[in-house]
Amino acid sequence: MSRILAFIFRRRGHGGGWHWTDIATWIWLIGGTILMFGPALWLVASSFKGPAQLAEFPPTLLPYVQQTAMVEGYDAPLPLYTATQEDGSTKVLAEIRRIGVNSQMVDPGNPDERINVNIADRSPVREIGLATGNYAEPLVKNNFLRFLWNSVFVTVMATLITLFTNSMAAFALSKYRFRGRDGVMLLIVATLMVPLSVILVPLYSVVNAMGLLNSLWGVILPTVATPTGVFLLRQYMLTIPDELLEAARMDHASEWQIYWRIVLPLAAPALAVLAIFSVVWRWNDFLWPLIVLSQREHYTLQVGLNTYAGELNVQWHYILAMTVVTMIPVILVFLFLQRFITTGIAGAGIK
Amino acid sequence: MAGLGETLGRAATWPFTLMARAVDPPLRVWQRWTGTGGMAAVFLAPNLAIFGVFVLIPLVLNFVYSMTGGTGILLDQRPFIGMEQYGRLLECEDYTRRITCREDQFWTAVTNTAGFVIFQVTLMVVVSLITALILNRNIRGRGFFRAVFFFPVLLSPVVVGLIWRWILQREGLLNLIAVNLGLEPEIWLNDRFYAFAATIGVSTWAHMGFYTLILLAGLQAIPRDLYEAAEMDATPPSRVFRRITLPLLGPNFAVVLVLALIRSVQIFDEVYVLTGGGPGTSTLYLTQYIYEVGFASILRNPGLAAAASILMGAVLVVLTLLQLWLSRRAEGRRAR
Numbered sequence: 001m002s003r004i005l006a007f008i009f010r011r012r013g014h015g016g017g018w019h020w021t022d023i024a025t026w027i028w029l030i031g032g033t034i035l036m037f038g039p040a041l042w043l044v045a046s047s048f049k050g051p052a053q054l055a056e057f058p059p060t061l062l063p064y065v066q067q068t069a070m071v072e073g074y075d076a077p078l079p080l081y082t083a084t085q086e087d088g089s090t091k092v093l094a095e096i097r098r099i100g101v102n103s104q105m106v107d108p109g110n111p112d113e114r115i116n117v118n119i120a121d122r123s124p125v126r127e128i129g130l131a132t133g134n135y136a137e138p139l140v141k142n143n144f145l146r147f148l149w150n151s152v153f154v155t156v157m158a159t160l161i162t163l164f165t166n167s168m169a170a171f172a173l174s175k176y177r178f179r180g181r182d183g184v185m186l187l188i189v190a191t192l193m194v195p196l197s198v199i200l201v202p203l204y205s206v207v208n209a210m211g212l213l214n215s216l217w218g219v220i221l222p223t224v225a226t227p228t229g230v231f232l233l234r235q236y237m238l239t240i241p242d243e244l245l246e247a248a249r250m251d252h253a254s255e256w257q258i259y260w261r262i263v264l265p266l267a268a269p270a271l272a273v274l275a276i277f278s279v280v281w282r283w284n285d286f287l288w289p290l291i292v293l294s295q296r297e298h299y300t301l302q303v304g305l306n307t308y309a310g311e312l313n314v315q316w317h318y319i320l321a322m323t324v325v326t327m328i329p330v331i332l333v334f335l336f337l338q339r340f341i342t343t344g345i346a347g348a349g350i351k
Numbered sequence: 352m353a354g355l356g357e358t359l360g361r362a363a364t365w366p367f368t369l370m371a372r373a374v375d376p377p378l379r380v381w382q383r384w385t386g387t388g389g390m391a392a393v394f395l396a397p398n399l400a401i402f403g404v405f406v407l408i409p410l411v412l413n414f415v416y417s418m419t420g421g422t423g424i425l426l427d428q429r430p431f432i433g434m435e436q437y438g439r440l441l442e443c444e445d446y447t448r449r450i451t452c453r454e455d456q457f458w459t460a461v462t463n464t465a466g467f468v469i470f471q472v473t474l475m476v477v478v479s480l481i482t483a484l485i486l487n488r489n490i491r492g493r494g495f496f497r498a499v500f501f502f503p504v505l506l507s508p509v510v511v512g513l514i515w516r517w518i519l520q521r522e523g524l525l526n527l528i529a530v531n532l533g534l535e536p537e538i539w540l541n542d543r544f545y546a547f548a549a550t551i552g553v554s555t556w557a558h559m560g561f562y563t564l565i566l567l568a569g570l571q572a573i574p575r576d577l578y579e580a581a582e583m584d585a586t587p588p589s590r591v592f593r594r595i596t597l598p599l600l601g602p603n604f605a606v607v608l609v610l611a612l613i614r615s616v617q618i619f620d621e622v623y624v625l626t627g628g629g630p631g632t633s634t635l636y637l638t639q640y641i642y643e644v645g646f647a648s649i650l651r652n653p654g655l656a657a658a659a660s661i662l663m664g665a666v667l668v669v670l671t672l673l674q675l676w677l678s679r680r681a682e683g684r685r686a687r
Contacts, residue, residue, distance in 0.1 A: 028485050029496050
């Protein structure tokens with residue numbers, strides 16, 4: 001064990017004692033790990049708690065569910081409580097109904113006799129368990145399955161179109177000489193300066209004029225011509241040797257075939273990076289879908305979540321579970337593809 | 352088994368392969384007719400068309416909207432009123448008192464955003480720099496910790512906002528910690544100061560990993576032998592930091608600073624979900640002001656929203672030009 005610890009906490013100097021910077025380093029790293037993962041883990045743990053448990057203070061770390069029992073003579077399972085009786089002893093009873101401050105209870109072993117207990121004298125019997133209804137109910141009842149489908153549709157379509165249009169433009173800009181090429185490049189650079197939040201009103205009017213309000217295409221199309229994507233792909237395609245293209249032309253390949261059969265497969269690594277970025281971007285988009293989509297059946301997950309979380313009486317048990325669902329694709333990307341993204345950012349400084 | 356993956360991959364790309372084959376003959380005809388130059392136009396057309404319709408046309412229209420009045424979104428319902436909207440935004444009887452401005456909400460949003468930008472960017476740069484310096488040390492599991500700090504960057508702003516709303520609510524985790532430390536529980540987001548601080552803290556939490564990566568890349572590009580030489584001369588660490596690390600990190604540091612500024616000015620999503628601009632208007636920032644004036648409020652005024660967004664855009668253009676200039680300089684230095 002101590003050797004493992006020595007290995008993990010390898011220090012700065014060669015041998016010798018701990019320098020104060022080593023201690024500070026590890027405090028920062030471990031504290032950072034807790035701070036970065038903790039909130040999301042807390043969300044996941046909370047999402048499995050029932051509504052009553054969520055309203056409790058202090059909150060418990062793990063999710064519990066109240067135990068229930070089938071009692072003879074009752075159709076539905078009854079919740080179990082530990083009731084303190086007058087003589088101070090405790091007994092596990094099942095609650096039939098609550099009347100004011102009194103609870104009408106029954107002994108599961110002796111179902112004929114009813115007992116009245118003050119609600120202050122009873123506490124629920126609980127065991128660790130998952131309130132999976134938090135997930136199932138909103139998906140079925142509250143349209144969340146629909147929102148999920150809309151989000152998937154937007155993400156997949158936008159990513160496909162982004163890959164196609166951006167790679168074609170990047171091909172033209174990296175492999176052809178034509179008049180106005182620098183002008184086009186400059187134009188694309190210039191659009192970097194126009195984030196969506198600056199053109200909300202006129203963009204809305206354009207989308208409105210095209211009849212795309214309350215349509216998922218109204219969400220998809222304005223986002224697909226990303227300047228970052230064109231840049232990333234162009235930089236990569238510049239490294240593909242022109243001789244390859246010339247050889248193909250000798251063999252009477254058309255320009256389209258050169259793009260499709262030679263350049264695209266060779267640019268696969270850059271396309272993969274752009275695809276990952278695009279999936280994360282489009283899945284997380286919020287402001288623009290919020291403006292374009294005003295009918296519930298067209299909401300994406302992000303907009304739907306915001307709407308339900310903005311209600312006067314927030315149903316946190318549903319919101320938390322659906323937030324976890326919204327996180328899933330991003331967590332998958334994090335677990336399996338994080339390396340591509342971090343090297344992409346470190347290399348090109350894109351986001 | 353090896354064949355299975357290939358077959359599946361082929362099945363998935365099959366519609367695209369078919370599509371690509373279908374467009375080849377007509378494009379061949381076009382190519383014979385116009386030459387390869389014409390093909391460049393074909394390849395550029397889809398992307399440029401989308402750019403044109405959804406970026407360039409709106410950009411021009413924005414000015415038109417900002418100079419017309421009324422509540423209609425269609426241009427033919429909007430009378431031309433010149434610079435009236437800008438006047439309404441910028442006019443105050445007494446510039447030292449916000450309340451006397453014609454559009455005092457706008458000034459509230461501007462001052463809130465200014466405060467937010469100053470504190471958030473400072474915090475962001477300091478925290479990212481410390482983290483990058485620590486990750487640049489000779490530690491075990493650097494890849495793991497780099498990933499740790501990057502994790503929140505991938506989360507959607509809505510998720511970020513909800514995670515923290517859940518922690519900051521009355522029965523939340525922060526109050527649990529507060530009570531255990533012997534403090535009074537608070538409804539944090541109902542307090543003007545705490546809500547403002549929360550927007551800064553939460554947005555820093557969500558994005559610092561991104562800036563850490565850029566700074567770390569810069570740190571790792573600094574040649575090791577410089578440090579070795581400094582060690583031989585027994586240079587004190589503070590001096591090494593001032594004389595080697597900071598100057599050589601300079602370009603990356605500047606890029607981070609400007610990028611953080613650009614994004615901080617536009618802050619919307621996570622704050623909107625976290626506080627909704629409240630309590631009152633204490634966390635109302637510029638983009639939310641534009642969104643509400645243009646879309647959400649009952650008395651919506653697209654012209655006013657357009658004018659406000661042009662003013663914000665002007666600030667962003669200056670910052671972006673600064674960024675392009677700085678990153679070009681950074682590239683030049685790396686090449687040398």
